[in-house]
C-alpha cells in the first residue's frame with residue numbers, strides 16, 4: 001500500500017499572463033453566466049472558442065483547447081452554473097483532471113473564478129479530490145512498462161482555504177487504501193496476507209489490534225462466521241478488531257463509533273457455486289472491510305474526536321469437502337440458530353457474528369459496509385449504494401449526507417413484516433429466502449437481529465463498489481465508495497446525536 005504523493009500549493013492571487021504560460025496544463029472553471037469578476041487572463045478567448053463549437057448549455061464535459069502562447073498551454077475548461085449538485089461537480093472534476101493525467105502531466109494548475117468565495121472553494125475542493133483520486137497508485141503487475149499516473153503537484157489559483165483541504169486529503173488516503181486492497185487478486189490477498197497488511201497499517205497509525213482467529217472464534221461459539229471459514233483449506237480466517245483513540249483524549253464522554261466490514265477475500269459462492277460471469281471480480285468481495293479500514297484511517301488523520309473501532313471479518317468462501325451446505329443449521333455467537341439456504345449468502349453469515357461482537361461493547365453507533373447483495377445492484381444500479389438503519393428518523397440525514405458528499409445513497413424499508421420470508425421450520429431464522437426479490441432488505445433484516453443492546457446502526461450495501469468508467473471523482477472502476485460518505489456523516493456529528 002502506498003500513500004498519495006501529491007503536493008498541493010495554494011496561491012491567493014490571480015494568475016498573471018506569465019503564470020498561465022508557466023504551466024503546460026490548466027484546469028479552468030468559470031461561470032456559465034454573469035462573468036463579472038472573472039480574472040483569468042485568457043478567459044475571453046476560452047469563452048469565444050467554446051461558443052464557436054456551438055456549446056450553448058453549461059458544460060458536463062471539458063472543452064479542451066491550447067492557448068496561443070510559446071508553451072501552447074493546454075486548458076481543460078468548463079463553464080458551469082453555480083450550486084451544481086455535488087455528484088455532478090465531482091463527475092465533471094474527474095473528467096477535467098483526466099485531461100492532464102492522460103497527457104502524463106506531473107503537475108497542473110487550477111483556476112476557479114467568478115463565483116462567490118464559498119462556491120469557489122467547493123468547486124476547487126472537487127478538483128482537488130479528483131486530483132488526489134487520480135494520483136493514487138493502483139496495483140499493477142505488468143512486466144513491461146507502466147501506464148501509471150505521474151501526477152505529483154497541483155497549483156491552485158483564486159482560492160486560498162486556511163484548512164489546506166486536509167479533509168479532502170485524508171478522505172483520499174482512506175479511499176486509496178480501500179481501492180488498492182480491493183484490487184489485489186485473492187492469490188496475493190488471502191486472509192493471512194490481508195491481516196499482515198492491516199498489522200502494518202495499524203502500527204503506522206498507533207491502533208491497537210486484536211485478532212480473533214478461528215480457534216478463539218470457536219471458543220466464542222461464533223458458528224455463523226465459522227460455517228463460512230470452515231470451507232477453506234487454510235485456517236487463516238478471523239475477525240480483526242482495531243482501536244483508535246483521539247490524540248489528547250478527544251471530546252469528553254464522546255460515544256465510541258464501530259465500523260464493521262465484510263472481508264471475503266474471494267467468493268466462489270461455496271457449494272452454491274457461482275457461474276463464471278458472476279464469479280469474476282469476486283476477489284473484491286472484501287471491499288466493505290477495506291472501506292471500514294480506509295474510513296478509520298481518514299478519521300485518524302483528522303484526529304476525529306470520538307474513539308473508534310473497526311471490526312473486519314476476513315475469510316474466503318471456498319468450495320470443498322468441509323464447506324457448509326444448504327439446510328445446515330448453525331448457531332451464531334448470540335445463540336441464534338440459522339437455517340442455511342444458499343451458501344453464496346456468506347456475507348450475512350460472517351457479519352452476523354461480527355455485528356454481535358461489535359455491539360457487545362455498546363458503541364454509540366455502528367456503521368457496517370458490505371458488498372452484500374445482487375438485489376441491491378438490481379434495485380439501484382451502480383451509481384448509488386443502499387442504506388438501511390434501525391433508526392428511521394436518521395434516514396433524511398443519511399440521504400442528505402450522500403447528496404452533500406457526492407457519494408449517494410438511497411434507503412430501503414425495514415418493516416418487521418419482511419421477516420415472514422425468513423421464518424424457518426427448523427431454526428430461529430432462515431439465512432435468506434429462495435423466493436423473494438427483495439434480498440437486500442431481507443439481508444438487512446437478518447443482520448439487524450445481531451445488533452445487540454439496541455445500538456443505533458447503519459448498514460450500507462455497497463452496490464456502488466464497482467462502477468464502469470469510475471464514479472463521481474474516482475477514475476477507476478473500483479470506487480472505494482463509502483469512505484468519503486462515512487467521514488462526512490461522522491464529521492457532521494452523526495455519532496453526537
Ligand SMILES: [Zn+2]
Nearest residue numbers: 267344345346
Ligand atoms: Zn456470496
